[in-house]
Amino acid sequence: MTEYSRRVNFYETDLMEIVHHSNYLRFLEEARLDWCVKRGVSQWHGRDKKFLLAVVHTEVRHLSPLRFTDQFTVQTQARLKGAKMIFEYLLFVGGNVTTGAKLAAWGKTEHVLVNNLMKPIKIFPELREIMEKESWNETWHLNL
């Protein structure tokens, strides 16, 4: 599990004075690529590298809105499921996750590895090795 944190930007809000829901997928992407950096996976990720991550499924549940200047933290966990990489996310707002933060959203994204031409690629050994060390908490979606 990794943690990624930043502040909500002005341009991410809409006329309801909250973060537009489409931006949550961008926050999850930031957290996912941060996971890739922290796990050493990003060395193989990119157009001129070993793989890109094609998104095949996304799901987000919104519990509480985010507002301009809110500090948020995304916890990310990852696992393999056949040829797919599954990421699951808990997005907290306000303060420290271990103390007073509030769960604002839950998300899940499913991906296949592809090359520059969008052709699917198998999970390669170095990635499988990394994934085998990851723990997965089955109960994250039960927070909802």
Add this chain to the structure above:
Amino acid sequence: MTEYSRRVNFYETDLMEIVHHSNYLRFLEEARLDWCVKRGVSQWHGRDKKFLLAVVHTEVRHLSPLRFTDQFTVQTQARLKGAKMIFEYLLFVGGNVTTGAKLAAWGKTEHVLVNNLMKPIKIFPELREIMEKESWNETWHLNL
């Protein structure tokens, strides 16, 4: 069921040369608000009006990528489920839906009606009356 159609813009692509997945939620929003216009619901929608639609859940399945200049069409259906409005979408790419178009994505979004202060509002009678005339096709997600 309504149909909404437009072309993919340049700025909606990413370095994989396809539409970034977060933009699908924007396409679905365009289709949803087009549904509201066509059903006469948009007269009550807005900050200074009867209600706004808060997003509580989104789900998108991606079958085939969209690319710059692609013409896409979104079919939208809507129903009530308790205090929630549920919208379901089929996104087609390339040509006419009834002839040669290809299913590119399926989506579902769930909403509650709120006022300017983000407080939930009941489904009001005029909206309920409109919703009762809507038909719902249970099999849309079976296309996947």
Add this chain to the structure above:
Amino acid sequence: MTEYSRRVNFYETDLMEIVHHSNYLRFLEEARLDWCVKRGVSQWHGRDKKFLLAVVHTEVRHLSPLRFTDQFTVQTQARLKGAKMIFEYLLFVGGNVTTGAKLAAWGKTEHVLVNNLMKPIKIFPELREIMEKESWNETWHLNL
């Protein structure tokens, strides 16, 4: 001169209840690529084609805000200046440009033609021929 028109989307607004200023560059891009379609230039535009348009300078003056559901129209004119393509835009809101529309913004963008590797390309003969037929109104920026 070409005209491009559409409605403001919900997700293009910010917490000031107006269109976020960064989106104007997206509206101008839509109008510019519409110009390319109408002039037959888009047949050569794209990653696997003759050229892409790299942006080297942008400028936008805002006179009046755009809001959700506003219908806007962008008038676009283009000319060559050495190796650069210059586009200038007038963005009107509300109703017909020739009758009651209001000037909401003026913009100018400068571009160089590049290939997939971002290397500059000369203005090619077919494009020069098209550009020589374009008229340019020197007084557009005087509207401000």
Add this chain to the structure above:
Amino acid sequence: MTEYSRRVNFYETDLMEIVHHSNYLRFLEEARLDWCVKRGVSQWHGRDKKFLLAVVHTEVRHLSPLRFTDQFTVQTQARLKGAKMIFEYLLFVGGNVTTGAKLAAWGKTEHVLVNNLMKPIKIFPELREIMEKESWNETWHLNL
């Protein structure tokens, strides 16, 4: 002068494999609001507070493209000009500004202070006091 720094996100790229030019206005906004935080001005900025910043003019010159994962730094300076606040920006990419960074873009934005109803507000004394302490480097645009 303040400095604001972060990494380019995946979703900020386009099919040319570089950051889409509209996102530069978002980077400048992040840098501007960071300036407001560092100068103590953000305490008065917001919908329910003393003022909002309406954008009346933007200008960006692009010297070199930004790419996914690039670290960039924005230097920001501010001054008053009548009732307007003027911000000027230098955007560097790659490494430390004082050592090996490369100038990638220059920008300028002009603003008026407005209230929630978009009505212009005078520069208030606390802001004027802060602005009088700011130094302004006239030569920034000469870097171009």
